[in-house]
Amino acid sequence: MEAFFYVVPSLMIGIAVFAAVTVVRRARDVSDAWNSGLTAEARCLRTYTTTSGGGDSAVHTSMHHVYEFATREGRVVRFDETGGRGTIVEGDIVTVRYAADRPERATANAPAPGRLAAGTGCALVFFAVLVLFCLGFMAVVHMMFEVAGDALP
Template sequence: MPALIMAGATLMAVAVVHRSLAMGRAWNSGLTAEARCLRSYTTISGGGDTSVSTTLHHVYQFMTRDGRTIRVEESNGPATVGEGDIVTVHYAAERPQQATAHAPHRGLPAAGTVSVLVICAVVVLICIGFMVGFHEFSSAWDSAWKAQE
């Protein structure tokens, strides 16, 4: 079980770094376009014994400078944007499908990325500690059991 938790934490860390790098590329490219919000919806996760969280999603469509029509979906966008609204998206020419409507904020996303990476590292270390401790406990148990025989 700890190995699965470690794998999940590692995958989460990779996804967060990937998204952070994609946003950085989009912001650093200097390319922007006007995009129309085609759809806005929320998803709800959790419930029961866990806390409920709501995520706001937007689907944007824009045209790149070379004339391609691109449609992107982005989560955690501003609640003030609704269907039909026009927003500015930032995108990299080589990856317009990773466009973002989030305004450039260098420090805040970096801090969020570092925070998630620290949490993932702590989870992995706890899992490693649990596995090492369990191994030592089971070895001691086996030794004690064999000594009784």
């Protein structure tokens, strides 16, 4: 029974750390694409939405765009991006930015480094608070089990 109070928070910490690494990696990829100076004209091949939640929880809908473009070397790249402008529809031509060494991690979002930093920072603060809460919970549970163990005959 005691292990349950350590395993669940440890799993939550692992998930939070994984999510934080993912957020930082995507922010770095977008920043690299913006800073590379390489642009290309891309065609929106498809738009679709994904929905999560429902029932007793709020419904969250995310918009996705699938783009295709050719790099300067002539390589055709197709990528899927979440959270683009809702006004882009299939067939539209947009400017994408990409890093030469990783064109598949391109972005059609206009450069907004302040917004990217703020979003990444808020996400990291959330994950840090979650980790600290889990560690505090485990410390309190540990102390409670020690006190209960000392009280037993």
